[in-house]
Structure formats: structure tokens, C-alpha cells
Amino acid sequence: MGIEGIGARVARKEDKRFITGAGRYVDDMVVPGMKHAAFVRSPHAHADIKKIDVKKAEAMPGVIGVLTGRQIKADGIGNLICGWMIHSKDGSPMKMGAWSPLAVDRVRYVGDAVVVVVADTKGQARDAAEAVEITYKERKSVADAVEALGKGAPQLHPEAEGNLIFDWGIGDEAATDAALKSAAHVTRLNIVNNRLVPNAMEPRAALGHYDKAEDHYTCWTTSQNPHVARLVMSAFYNVAPENKLRVIAPDVGGGFGSKIYIYPEEIVCLWASKRTGVPVKWVADRTESFLTDAHGRDHHTTVEMGFDKNNKIVGLKVDTIANLGAYMSLFSSATPTYLYATLLSGQYNIPAIYGNVRTVYTNTAPVDAYRGAGRPEATFVLERTMEIAARELGVSPAELRRTNFITSFPHQTPVIMCYDAGDYGASLDAAMKQADYAGFAKRKAAAAKKGKLRGIGMSCYIEACGIAPSAAVGSLGAGVGLWESAEVRVNAVGTIEVLTGSHSHGQGHETTFAQLVNSRFGVPLDSVSIVHGDTDKVQMGMGTYGSRSGAVGMSAIVKALDKVEAKAKKIAAHLLEADEGDIVIENGQLKVAGTDKNVPWFQMALAAYTAHNLPQGMEPGLKETAFYDPSNFTFPAGCYICEVEIDPETGKTDIVQFVAADDFGNIINPMIVEGQVHGGIAQGVGQALLEGAVYDASGQLLTASYMDYTMPRADDLPSFQISTSNTPCPGNPLGIKGCGEAGAIGSPPAVINAITDALGHENLTMPATPGKVWAALRAGAKH
Amino acid sequence: MSEVSLVVNGRKVSGAVEDRTLLVHFLRENLGLTGTHVGCDTSQCGACVVHVDGKAMKSCTMLAVQASGSTITTIEGLANGADLHPVQAAFKEHHGLQCGFCTPGMIMTATDMIRRHPEGLDEIAVRAELEGNICRCTGYHNIVKAILAASKTMSKASKSKAKKAA
Numbered sequence: 001m002g003i004e005g006i007g008a009r010v011a012r013k014e015d016k017r018f019i020t021g022a023g024r025y026v027d028d029m030v031v032p033g034m035k036h037a038a039f040v041r042s043p044h045a046h047a048d049i050k051k052i053d054v055k056k057a058e059a060m061p062g063v064i065g066v067l068t069g070r071q072i073k074a075d076g077i078g079n080l081i082c083g084w085m086i087h088s089k090d091g092s093p094m095k096m097g098a099w100s101p102l103a104v105d106r107v108r109y110v111g112d113a114v115v116v117v118v119a120d121t122k123g124q125a126r127d128a129a130e131a132v133e134i135t136y137k138e139r140k141s142v143a144d145a146v147e148a149l150g151k152g153a154p155q156l157h158p159e160a161e162g163n164l165i166f167d168w169g170i171g172d173e174a175a176t177d178a179a180l181k182s183a184a185h186v187t188r189l190n191i192v193n194n195r196l197v198p199n200a201m202e203p204r205a206a207l208g209h210y211d212k213a214e215d216h217y218t219c220w221t222t223s224q225n226p227h228v229a230r231l232v233m234s235a236f237y238n239v240a241p242e243n244k245l246r247v248i249a250p251d252v253g254g255g256f257g258s259k260i261y262i263y264p265e266e267i268v269c270l271w272a273s274k275r276t277g278v279p280v281k282w283v284a285d286r287t288e289s290f291l292t293d294a295h296g297r298d299h300h301t302t303v304e305m306g307f308d309k310n311n312k313i314v315g316l317k318v319d320t321i322a323n324l325g326a327y328m329s330l331f332s333s334a335t336p337t338y339l340y341a342t343l344l345s346g347q348y349n350i351p352a353i354y355g356n357v358r359t360v361y362t363n364t365a366p367v368d369a370y371r372g373a374g375r376p377e378a379t380f381v382l383e384r385t386m387e388i389a390a391r392e393l394g395v396s397p398a399e400l401r402r403t404n405f406i407t408s409f410p411h412q413t414p415v416i417m418c419y420d421a422g423d424y425g426a427s428l429d430a431a432m433k434q435a436d437y438a439g440f441a442k443r444k445a446a447a448a449k450k451g452k453l454r455g456i457g458m459s460c461y462i463e464a465c466g467i468a469p470s471a472a473v474g475s476l477g478a479g480v481g482l483w484e485s486a487e488v489r490v491n492a493v494g495t496i497e498v499l500t501g502s503h504s505h506g507q508g509h510e511t512t513f514a515q516l517v518n519s520r521f522g523v524p525l526d527s528v529s530i531v532h533g534d535t536d537k538v539q540m541g542m543g544t545y546g547s548r549s550g551a552v553g554m555s556a557i558v559k560a561l562d563k564v565e566a567k568a569k570k571i572a573a574h575l576l577e578a579d580e581g582d583i584v585i586e587n588g589q590l591k592v593a594g595t596d597k598n599v600p601w602f603q604m605a606l607a608a609y610t611a612h613n614l615p616q617g618m619e620p621g622l623k624e625t626a627f628y629d630p631s632n633f634t635f636p637a638g639c640y641i642c643e644v645e646i647d648p649e650t651g652k653t654d655i656v657q658f659v660a661a662d663d664f665g666n667i668i669n670p671m672i673v674e675g676q677v678h679g680g681i682a683q684g685v686g687q688a689l690l691e692g693a694v695y696d697a698s699g700q701l702l703t704a705s706y707m708d709y710t711m712p713r714a715d716d717l718p719s720f721q722i723s724t725s726n727t728p729c730p731g732n733p734l735g736i737k738g739c740g741e742a743g744a745i746g747s748p749p750a751v752i753n754a755i756t757d758a759l760g761h762e763n764l765t766m767p768a769t770p771g772k773v774w775a776a777l778r779a780g781a782k783h
Numbered sequence: 784m785s786e787v788s789l790v791v792n793g794r795k796v797s798g799a800v801e802d803r804t805l806l807v808h809f810l811r812e813n814l815g816l817t818g819t820h821v822g823c824d825t826s827q828c829g830a831c832v833v834h835v836d837g838k839a840m841k842s843c844t845m846l847a848v849q850a851s852g853s854t855i856t857t858i859e860g861l862a863n864g865a866d867l868h869p870v871q872a873a874f875k876e877h878h879g880l881q882c883g884f885c886t887p888g889m890i891m892t893a894t895d896m897i898r899r900h901p902e903g904l905d906e907i908a909v910r911a912e913l914e915g916n917i918c919r920c921t922g923y924h925n926i927v928k929a930i931l932a933a934s935k936t937m938s939k940a941s942k943s944k945a946k947k948a949a
Contacts, residue, residue, distance in 0.1 A: 011875050011876055011878070012875070012878065014883075015874070015875040015880060015883075016875070017883075018880055018883030018886050018887075019858075019867065019871040019874050019875055019880065019883075019886060019887075019890060020818070020858065020859065020861075020862055020867075020871065021816070021817070021818015021819070021857065021858035021859040021861075021887050022818065022859075023818070023883045023884075023886075024817075025817075025820075025884065027811075027817070027820075027821070028811075028817035030815075123801065123803065199919055200882070200884075200919060201820075201822045201828065201830060201882065201884040201885045201917065201918065201919050201920075202820070202822070202882065202884040203821075203822070251882075251883065252882065253820075253882045253883065253884030253885075254881070254882040254884060254919050254920055256919070283821075285823075285824045286822065286823035286824050286825065286828075287824060505882055506881035506882030506883070506920050507881070508881070671878050672878065674878075674925075675878050675881055675920075675921060675924075675925060678921055678922035678923075678924040678925065679881065679919070679920045679921050679922045680922075681922055682919075682921075682922030682923065683919070683922075705823070705824070705825045705827070706823050706825050706827035706828060706917065707825050707827065711917050711919070712922075713913065713914060713917060713923075714909070714910040714911075714913035714914070714916075714923040714926070714927065715910040715911050715913070715914060717910075717922060717923055717924075719906065719924050719927065719928075720922065720924055743922075
């Protein structure tokens with residue numbers, strides 16, 4: 001490890017612009033002649049649009065255009081789609097209802113976009129939006145997924161009878177039933193995984209610019225994957241062919257999944273720019289974000305886990321109803337299926353598993369992947385069940401887990417995944433040691449003396465990251481391949497640009513990717529630039545989500561660096577009149593091994609570009625491209641322990657310690673990895689204690705601002721105690737597993753297991769607010 | 784429309800604004816100082832914190848006309864030329880930021896917090912004082928660390944300054 005290379009705790013290159021106010025986010029972009037858009041959105045959860053009258057709005061000051069769904073349809077813009085096909089158990093394809101970027105005849109959730117107003121200023125656009133008169137005929141609505149499946153529930157889409165999108169299964173149901181029947185003990189549980197709003201701090205935004213002279217569009221957008229946005233807007237929404245559409249995702253203020261998808265607003269801004277002849281910018285306010293960003297989680301699950309007389313798991317059966325909201329978002333079908341049920345084996349040897357998932361339309365915002373995406377839901381199911389089973393069986397939660405850990409690799413689970421490497425016992429030991437698990441009883445007694453209730457809970461999670469082998473996901477229904485691309489350009493003076501299809505929106509790629517280059521060629525970090533987020537600069541790439549930028553994005557860079565190295569060595573060998581196989585790269589020089597003959601890196605680069613003296617037949621220049629398609633998912637895993645103290649008078653839960661022991665494989669920059677874990681835990685603790693999106697009976701979102709939706713704040717959280725162990729991933733050249741989502745996946749069950757330990761019963765749902773905990777304390781055990 | 788005139792980052796500025804213009808919009812749109820961010824519409828998130836006459840204020844909670852006559856410092860005016868302010872330097876050193884969107888508000892809040900607590904800060908105090916600033920990326924762990932470190936650096940610097948003066 002050099003001082004700037006792989007493994008070094010290097011401060012981030014990108015920080016300077018952010019700490020001095022020089023970051024460039026979409027809302028900071030100004031294009032000459034730019035105007036502003038405001039959307040008129042449905043105030044109803046479910047209604048027919050009877051009439052739209054835009055006359056008053058058109059006459060308002062500064063108004064340039066007032067555009068409707070009929071116009072966008074007439075111009076041939078397509079419906080939004082879900083890009084992952086899931087088939088039901090009966091073989092029928094998922095039932096996808098139409099989602100027009102601007103609603104035409106019917107609105108299906110509060111916030112559904114109906115009309116867009118373009119005006120000189122943001123204020124004028126909003127004033128005019130209020131003057132648009134829309135006559136609705138309200139329909140009965142349903143916000144709850146279980147109710148939506150019930151008899152007599154209002155129907156959202158004609159394509160989906162009974163609001164059922166698909167009824168999907170994975171695993172062997174007969175074998176699982178037989179295993180449960182023969183079990184010595186079965187733990188049964190109903191679980192609600194609460195609905196969350198991702199809440200990246202930068203609201204979504206789009207700036208569409210149509211250049212009439214060139215017949216070319218540019219879209220600045222808050223995207224985690226600008227190339228995917230361009231592909232989808234070209235291929236499915238008919239905005240423009242790819243060569244006439246440039247998508248730029250500049251600095252993006254957090255994503256957490258919510259900025260993967262292509263939403264109506266960026267399509268409308270591009271289309272409206274052509275229609276009105278001016279560049280059109282839209283920036284969501286926070287309430288719009290709450291109403292229209294894709295939400296996360298929202299599962300209702302029943303689980304049965306059977307054990308033999310030695311406390312070994314014999315079978316697991318899970319039945320889940322997942323709310324997908326009013327329309328199918330881009331990857332909404334994959335989240336509660338292949339990102340969820342394929343992880344139901346957890347860290348455990350389970351011979352028989354069956355998972356059934358029904359997805360449902362409701363009159364709520366679309367639901368899609370949010371940090372962890374399916375894996376937090378699977379982990380919550382398993383780790384609540386394991387903790388409760390331990391309590392029922394009268395064994396320690398740690399021992400029950402240890403009894404069932406997978407210990408040899410590779411391990412094929414009954415639900416598709418083949419785990420490649422791990423040491424789950426090591427994470428469990430590390431976490432228990434760090435948490436002083438053995439000393440808990442003493443601490444509990446001390447807390448009791450102060451009138452406080454102490455509880456401790458653990459969670460052993462596994463996730464599948466580095467999504468994913470293209471052929472594998474293709475066979476499972478994905479509409480895209482999930483490889484990544486990289487291009488490495490060595491300039492004539494030896495400085496290096498790396499162009500990557502990954503996108504950084506907080507992850508620090510400009511630093512970690514440069515650390516990789518530094519490790520390989522000894523070029524200082526300052527001489528390496530990472531270019532991303534612009535489809536005109538970077539070749540096709542797949543973007544950042546599912547903790548894939550290290551495992552997949554950096555592997556693509558490794559492949560490109562390999563090619564650069566091979567050519568650089570050839571040039572050096574030629575210049576030094578040595579054998580190519582004898583050239584080594586050390587300290588910024590290409591040397592003949594075992595001699596003092598060398599050529600500095602920059603001189604070799606210059607030689608590549610002057611091309612005065614290159615090996616016979618070699619092309620000038622030094623620039624290489626690579627596409628990397630992984631051979632497997634990666635499997636980060638770990639153990640989290642949470643200790644809480646509850647004030648029985650108020651029901652307030654304080655987290656007195658939170659320990660995380662993760663195995664992420666090899667690590668590029670420990671400082672950045674720790675930051676990812678901290679942030680993930682904060683979101684997981686938020687889910688467990690504070691956050692929940694609540695719709696009322698009429699489909700109004702009651703939690704549509706920071707006054708109503710409880711975001712974790714600094715004084716809600718402790719400092720975290722975190723550590724890592726390492727079983728390198730055998731599947732990629734850097735041995736990386738990914739660390740972006742672990743915190744959000746592993747933490748919710750640890751928190752709830754701790755609170756229920758303190759309560760002495762399991763009758764508690766997330767978020768465990770003081771009110772709920774207080775009531776649960778008084779209600780006692782009521783199963 | 785109203786005329787406003789104020790000093791921003793040491794420079795006299797003036798302009799005509801709609802009466803309803805918030806200070807944050809005046810800074811961003813009229814002056815092009817886009818380091819100050821808008822993260823919510825209920826004065827909860829603190830991404831828009833600036834210093835008005837030396838005190839941390841949410842610039843989305845104030846009309847531009849209310850700020851007329853004031854002296855404002857935004858994130859762009861915090862560093863002393865090429866030298867980062869100690870709070871900025873501490874955020875970088877301790878990885879107190881990820882996506883960077885809440886960062887300007889966090890830094891402006893932290894700077895004011897340290898000024899108001901010359902006696903020094905501890906973790907509990909910093910966490911309580913951050914009540915008005917939301918971060919979704921960092922879990923606050925490294926923000927708290929950065930503020931505590933900056934507080935120490937600044938108190939050392941002011942002590943050595945006082946010593947020199949004596």
C-alpha cells in the first residue's frame with residue numbers, strides 16, 4: 001500500500017468544491033434563455049379527469065406554455081415502463097398498466113402529473129399552475145396493498161385484474177411444506193416492513209434543452225445512471241434517438257436508489273423545450289419529492305421457519321405482499337423478487353425454502369429500490385425470525401445463528417444464489433467482542449436501577465451486490481445487461497483520465513478510482529482525473545446502484561489498465577531495447593527488472609504520442625477501453641449488534657451502543673467505506689425508530705414534509721463502533737464485495753430485536769416511535 | 784418589486800426583487816451564489832444556512848427585503864482566499880461530507896456553533912446544536928467528529944493569538 005494507493009485513508013479529491021460552495025448540481029445550471037416549469041398534480045388519489053381548462057393560466061404573466069397529456073401523446077411520447085419482466089407462477093407475464101408522463105384520462109395517486117406550465121420565472125410558473133382548472137370525478141381509492149387485493153377493492157388498471165401485478169414463486173414448495181411438517185419447532189411471524197421515502201437531500205431536478213438548429217436535445221438530470229436514462233428515453237419514450245440526446249448528471253446530491261429511475265419530469269422538460277422553443281428547468285420542492293420520488297419497502301409478510309431437535313433449520317416458507325404503488329417504476333418488479341427472495345437463505349444452511357411474492361397496485365406513489373432494495377426486507381424477515389426462534393427455543397441468539405451458519409464455500413442456496421466466500425462466525429465474534437455482549441446482564445441490571453429498560457439485539461445479514469452477470473439477470477427477466485465500461489486515457493505528458501460508466505453521487509469515486517490508478521502506475525492522485533456522468537464524454541455505461549461501482553465499475557477500470565500496461569511495457573521495452581517481459585512498473589518508472597535501466601512514465605507516454613520511435617506496426621497513442629461483465633454477484637455479510645435503553649415513562653428509545661462488523665472483502669479507502677457504513681446504519685435506524693410514509697384512508701400522504709416525516713437527526717443517533725474483516729471476493733480482480741448498502745440492510749432487525757428484548761415481547765412494528773413503545777410496554781405480550 | 788442592498792462576502796450588492804423573494808433565491812439567482820442550497824420548503828433541513836450579521840440563519844426563512852442592509856457571509860465567502868476555514872478543512876480531513884448537498888449549511892452552522900461556544904464543545908452539545916441541519920449520507924458520525932476537531936483547532940488558534948497579543 002502506497003500513501004495514495006489501494007488501502008490508503010486518502011482525503012477526498014472532490015471535497016474542495018463541495019466545502020467551498022462550488023459544487024455544480026442541476027439546479028445550479030443556467031442556460032441562456034432558460035425558463036421554468038411547474039407541474040399541476042393530482043390532489044386526488046384516484047379520479048377521472050373530466051376537463052382541463054388552461055385559458056386562465058395561459059393569460060397569466062410570464063407564461064410561455066401550458067401543456068397537457070393529450071399533447072404529449074399526440075407528439076408520440078411513449079408511456080413509462082418497467083424494465084424487468086417477471087412471470088407469475090402460472091407462466092403469465094406481469095400485468096403492466098399504462099403510465100403516461102402527463103395523465104390523460106385518469107389520475108391514480110396524489111402527485112400524479114397532469115399539466116406542465118412553462119413561464120419566465122419559477123414563481124410565475126407556480127402562480128399559473130394554480131390557475132389551471134381541472135375537473136375531476138373522484139373514484140374510490142386504496143392505499144394499502146392487502147386491502148387492494150381484497151374483494152371489492154377499487155381497480156387501478158384494466159390490465160391488472162384485482163390489482164394483482166404478478167404472483168411469483170421461488171424455491172420448492174412441496175419440499176418446504178414437508179420440512180415444516182416434520183419440524184420439531186416452527187416459529188411463525190407476521191411482519192410489516194414499513195414504507196419509506198428515500199429523501200436524498202438534493203431534490204430531483206431536470207433541465208431540458210432542445211437545440212432546433214442541430215435537432216439535438218440535452219438533459220441535465222439528477223440521475224445515478226445517465227446512460228440508462230438516455231437509452232430508456234430514446235428506446236421507449238421516443239424523446240429522441242440516442243445520438244441526438246445528451247444526458248448529463250453533474251454533481252448529484254445523494255440518490256439511495258431514488259435517482260435510478262426515469263421519471264415523467266425529465267421527459268416532459270425535454271419535450272416541453274421543443275414545444276416552447278426555450279430551455280426548460282424543473283426542480284422539485286420537498287413536498288413534490290415526498291409525493292413523487294419512488295418510495296421503498298412496504299411489504300406485508302408471513303413467515304414460518306422450522307427447526308429440528310438440534311435447532312438446525314429444516315425449512316423456511318415466506319409469503320409476501322409487496323405494494324408497488326400506482327404505476328410500475330423502472331425496476332420495481334425486480335426489487336421484491338430477485339433482490340429479495342433470493343436472499344432468504346441469509347447466512348444459514350437451509351435445505352428447503354419457498355418464497356411467494358404477490359405485487360399489487362395501490363393509489364400511492366410508485367415503489368422501487370431504496371438503499372438495500374429487497375435485501376433489507378429479506379434480512380428483517382430472517383433476523384427477526386431467528387431472534388424470536390432463539391427466545392422460543394430458550395437458546396442464545398448467537399448460538400442459534402452459529403449452529404446454522406454456512407461454513408463451507410462455494411455454497412449453493414435453494415434460492416438461486418451461490419455464495420462464493422465468507423466467514424460469518426468471524427463477524428459474529430468480532431461484533432460480540434466489541435459490544436461486550438458478555439457484560440450485557442450487568443449493564444441491564446445497572447440500567448434497571450435507574451428505572452430504565454435495557455435490551456440487546458443482533459442481526460447477521462448477507463446481501464448480493466455488484467449487480468450482476470448480464471446473462472444471469474437476462475435469464476431472470478432484466479431488460480438490460482449489468483456490466484460496466486471504462487476508458488483509460490494516458491495523456492502525452494503522462495497524466496491520466498479515467499472515463500467510467502459508474503456515477504458518483506456521494507460515494508467518492510473521484511478519489512477511490514484514482515487510488516486504483518495510483519497503485520498500478522505510481523502516478524500521483526493529482527495527475528489522475530475521473531470523468532463520469534455525461535453521455536457525450538463517456539461511452540455507454542450502466543451507472544451506480546446495488547453497491548456495484550467497486551466490484552463492477554472498478555473491475556472494468558482494471559481491465560482497461562491491464563491493456564494500457566501491456567502497451568506501455570511494449571513501448572518501454574522498445575525504448576530500452578529490452579525484452580517486454582522484463583519490464584516492471586515501479587515508482588512512476590518503467591524499469592528493466594534487476595537493472596538501473598528505466599524510462600519515466602511520462603517519457604513513455606510522450607513517446608506513444610510523438611510516435612517517432614514506436615515498435616514496428618504499433619498504433620500511436622495510449623488509450624484503452626474495456627467492458628467488464630461479472631461472473632457472479634458479490635456477497636458482503638456481517639453482524640450488527642444494537643443495545644438500547646428505554647425510558648418506560650415516555651417510551652423513548654436511546655441507542656446506547658451500535659456495533660457493526662462487516663466483511664466487504666478488500667477495501668480501497670477505509671475512510672470512505674466507514675462513511676458508507678455510518679450513513680447506511682443511520683438510514684436503517686431511521687427505518688426502525690423514526691421513519692414511515694403514511695397514507696390516510698383517502699390516499700393523502702400525511703407525511704409529505706420534514707415537519708411530518710421524521711428524518712434521523714444528529715441527536716437521534718450515537719457514534720457507531722465499526723470494524724471490518726476480510727474474505728476477499730474471488731469473483732473480481734480486486735477482491736471487492738461492495739459496502740454501500742450494508743448499513744441499511746443489517747441494522748433494522750438489530751434495533752427491533754434490542755427493543756423487543758427490553759420489552760419482553762414481540763408485539764411491535766416499525767417505526768418503533770416512543771408512542772408505540774410506550775403502548776407496547778403497557779399492552780404487554782399479546783400475540 | 785423592492786430594492787435591496789446588502790453586503791455579501793465583503794462586496795456591496797443591490798438589486799430589484801419581487802417582494803416575495805426569499806433571501807436564498809436572491810443569493811442563488813440574482814447573485815449566482817449557488818453554494819447555498821434549498822433542500823426543503825419548511826425551514827427544516829438547513830442546507831440554506833448563511834451568516835446574517837455574523838449569526839447563522841436559514842436563508843429560506845427570510846425575505847430578501849428583510850435582509851436589506853445586512854452583512855451576509857455565504858459558503859463561498861468563508862475561506863480566506865486559498866486558505867480553507869478550519870471548519871472546511873476539518874470536514875475534508877474527517878470525511879464529514881459525501882454528496883455535498885447539505886455541506887454548505889452544515890459548515891455555516893458549525894462555524895457559528897463554535898463561535899458561540901468558546902468554552903469548547905462535546906459530542907452531546909454538537910449533536911443537540913445540529914438539530915436544524917439534516918444530512919442523509921453520513922449518519923452525522925463524521926460531521927460531529929469534524930466539528931469537534933475544528934472547535935479544538937480554532938480554540939488553540941485563538942489562544943495562541945491571545946498569547947501573542949499579551
